[in-house]
Amino acid sequence: MKILRATHLGWCSGVRNAVALVANEARRGRVAVLGELVHNETVNAALRAAGVQLTGNLDALNADTVIVTPHGLSDTKLARVRERVPRVLDATCPLVRRAHRAMRELVAAGFHPVVIGQRGHVEVRGLTEDLAEFDVVLTKEDVRLLPPRWRYGVIAQTTQPVERVQQLLDAIRRRFAESEVRFVDTVCRPTKLRRAAAIALAQHCDAVVVIGGARSNNTRELATTCARCCRRVFRVESAGELNASWFDDAETIGITAGTSTPDEVIEAVEQWLWTLAEVKHEIHQAA
Ligand code: SF4
Known part of the structure; x- marks a missing residue:
């Protein structure tokens, strides 16, 4: 294994x-x-x-x-x-601050602010609470419900997947073809790097363990991303949630983790998998 x-x-x-x-x-x-x-x-x-x-x-x-x-x-x-x-x-x-700055500058330049992200997420609340009016979109249906404006200033929650951001931005541009749509890419680099690395990993694995909290947006997004390339994806918060039966017949197991997952939790999951690999090896030798 x-x-x-x-x-x-x-x-x-x-x-x-x-x-x-x-x-x-x-x-x-x-x-x-x-x-x-x-x-x-x-x-x-x-x-x-x-x-x-x-x-x-x-x-x-x-x-x-x-x-x-x-x-x-x-x-x-x-x-x-x-x-x-x-x-x-x-x-x-600092990368969330950058998103705040981008939002302030767009509003000051006369654009109607739109955040691509999760309404109610603490970061999105922080970005929008000072604004007199704004919109938050996460789906194409949300874009369909946007009020008509001549100028839209669009940013993204820092942990949104870049593909979703691009799709929704395109949807806004298509729906309001007459309007000016200015976009500032505020998805943070660590989110982009982890997502690209998760795709590269999942493509070569029989099973992937995604480590992170259930309320962590970027952990959930990593799990969804991996599931597009690998049939067996398991999100766990700690090694205690792992189950040996998940890895039956799995030759290659991948590990990734959200930006809020501490090193020691990742180490514990990896150690658990190495122990499983040793047990499987011994069973195989004895057979
Ligand atoms: S995921 Fe990390 S680097 Fe990205 S904005 Fe949040 S705290 Fe900053």
Whole structure:
């Protein structure tokens, strides 16, 4: 049995820096994170165990320092946080900040803002909460329901698949052929690299394990991407969820992981698979 890792997988720099910041601050005093630091329960459970408060409820904040997650925050919400806790540290990923900047510039130039992404996702809320009007699209039906405008300024949630972004952008351009549509590509490079590496991996595997939290958008997208090239794709949050029967007759097993999946969880899954490979080898030798 062969076990292959995707060439790009796991924590991105935005997540790595944010986790380090929170861990460092937690050693100095009472720290709260505004919502889930990352969409990964292993990481969040470890932070809670270190005394970090994770809450999206501003009234429940009970800390000397509040940390904004890599997903970012609207200025409106940031001001409300500062009213309650003056010391706010911003762990917004620079690539999410870039998306905020692109959105502000498009609006200032007179474009109607459209985000290709998940309505209600914390990053998309942060991008849109300060705007008087905006639209969020994730499907062609959403594009069909867009109000007519002369100028559209389109950006994407940083973790959206580039193919979907391109399809929806084309759909907007086709539907409003008379309008000016300006697009700024805000899908982050780590998302693009992990997606391309997942496709390259899945094409050569009998089964793929995608490691990451159920609420992690980019983990779910990685699993969907792998499923297009490989019939057996399993998303797990930890090694404890793996099942040996999934890998019956599998010669080559691939591993990939979302940007919120910590190294030690990836190592544990890989180790579990190597142990399975050894057991299978011994059974094969004995037969
Ligand atoms: S997924 Fe992309 S945008 Fe989000 S934290 Fe990582 S690098 Fe930043």
